[in-house]
Amino acid sequence: MGLRKTDCHARILGDIITSVDGKKVTNSNDMFKILDAYKEGDEVAVEVLRGDHKNNISVTLELNPDESESDIMRSTRNVFKALTET
Numbered sequence: 001m002g003l004r005k006t007d008c009h010a011r012i013l014g015d016i017i018t019s020v021d022g023k024k025v026t027n028s029n030d031m032f033k034i035l036d037a038y039k040e041g042d043e044v045a046v047e048v049l050r051g052d053h054k055n056n057i058s059v060t061l062e063l064n065p066d067e068s069e070s071d072i073m074r075s076t077r078n079v080f081k082a083l084t085e086t
Contacts, residue, residue, distance in 0.1 A: 003048060003057060015048035
């Protein structure tokens with residue numbers, strides 16, 4: 001089971017990330033701070049809200065070397081990429 005992404009055209013809300021490895025996520029800054037402690041290949045437990053239910057998903061982080069972003073932004077982008085792939 002992978003994460004469901006938001007489909008703006010169909011107006012379908014995807015999964016909402018509520019925690020990573022037990023650390024609460026309430027906004028993008030929380031996600032940046034949490035993911036900065038990880039590296040490529042690390043496996044993280046992600047809790048999401050899907051509709052009315054909470055789900056736990058295990059994700060292995062991957063880097064995309066083609067991105068020209070800061071380490072924090074790259075880590076965050078890669079987690080979201082890994083989480084939304086099904």
